[in-house]
Amino acid sequence: xxxxxxxxxxxxxxxxxxxxxxxxxxxxxxxxxxxxxxxxxxxxxxxxxxxxxxxxxxxxxxxxxxxxxxxxxxxxxxxxxxxxxxxxxxxxxxxxxxxxxxxxxxxxxxxxxxxxxxxxxxxxxxxxxxxxxxxxxxxxxxxxxxxxxxxxxxxxxxxxxxxxxxxxxxxxxxxxxxxxxxxxxxxxxxxxxxxxxxxxxxxxxxxxxxxxxxxxxxxxxxxxxxxxxxxxxxx
Ligand code: HEM
Ligand code: HEM
Numbered sequence: 658x659x660x661x662x663x664x665x666x667x668x669x670x671x672x673x674x675x676x677x678x679x680x681x682x683x684x685x686x687x688x689x690x691x692x693x694x695x696x697x698x699x700x701x702x703x704x705x706x707x708x709x710x711x712x713x714x715x716x717x718x719x720x721x722x723x724x725x726x727x728x729x730x731x732x733x734x735x736x737x738x739x740x741x742x743x744x745x746x747x748x749x750x751x752x753x754x755x756x757x758x759x760x761x762x763x764x765x766x767x768x769x770x771x772x773x774x775x776x777x778x779x780x781x782x783x784x785x786x787x788x789x790x791x792x793x794x795x796x797x798x799x800x801x802x803x804x805x806x807x808x809x810x811x812x813x814x815x816x817x818x819x820x821x822x823x824x825x826x827x828x829x830x831x832x833x834x835x836x837x838x839x840x841x842x843x844x845x846x847x848x849x850x851x852x853x854x855x856x857x858x859x860x861x862x863x864x865x866x867x868x869x870x871x872x873x874x875x876x877x878x879x880x881x882x883x884x885x886x887x888x889x890x891x892x
Contacts, residue, residue: 666876669869670730676866677719683859684714691852702767708759716752718826720745722870725823729873743799746791753784776832783825790822820871827867834860
């Protein structure tokens with residue numbers, strides 16, 4: 658996409674990588690150190706739940722972020738980048754689906770109702786739209802591939818809808834962090850504890866990650882004609 662001429666993309670992709678690593682480390686410290694670890698099978702059902710934030714953040718959002726930025730970050734041919742873009746999005750989708758399965762498994766084995774919250778509704782909608790976006794992208798740009806005219810016409814919609822779904826994923830994760838921390842605080846966790854700060858700061862880092870990924874996508878790949886500051890002429 659060639660919006661915002663003069664904005665250099667590289668600093669935003671570097672910042673995104675740093676924020677991705679930071680948020681991944683933070684969610685792991687939270688779920689492993691503070692919440693007791695991760696398990697698919699356990700009598701301690703909270704360990705099953707812990708898989709959910711870890712896979713939704715690292716698997717779905719961070720792998721999805723790298724997929725979106727791949728055209729800008731990798732010095733490879735367009736055809737190779739396309740395969741990397743669609744493969745990373747497929748991995749994000751699968752890890753996201755497993756992460757949601759873990760949330761359902763935790764609810765079912767703990768006798769808790771399913772799909773009662775705004776977080777769960779927006780989350781399920783997001784992953785469904787992500788799947789639809791992937792299928793449309795694959796059929797239009799990869800196999801069998803639409804005509805060059807249709808591809809050209811579809812691309813801005815692909816980018817727009819892709820960013821919309823990505824922002825929805827970020828918003829869902831924010832609702833998830835808020836909801837889980839509220840549950841923990843209402844069952845006794847001190848509101849100014851180091852764990853509470855860690856969860857809130859993780860959610861903040863995820864907001865900045867989302868912003869820098871979106872800017873990376875809408876900034877042009879090359880700044881052909883650098884546009885320096887020039888004062889408004891006085892006639
Ligand atoms: C884009 C990322 C995410 C998506 C798509 C997503 C989706 C979902 C879905 C569909 C459920 C419903 C499961 C059920 O009803 O059995 C759920 C539950 C839950 N999720 Fe997430 N989630 C995401 C990220 C997170 C994160 C980062 C947290 C942080 C802890 C979180 C916390 C929760 C909690 C506490 C529940 C159980 C309560 C509820 O159903 O609302 N989620 N999630
Ligand atoms: C849920 C899955 C997907 C999402 C969220 C998504 C999102 C995006 C976004 C945001 C961009 C803009 C990147 C930029 O301009 O820097 C983009 C570009 C593109 N995507 Fe996807 N995409 C998805 C799946 C696919 C698939 C399966 C294909 C099939 C090959 C595909 C092909 C492309 C192509 C050809 C471009 C244009 C790259 C260019 O500017 O030359 N996408 N996608």
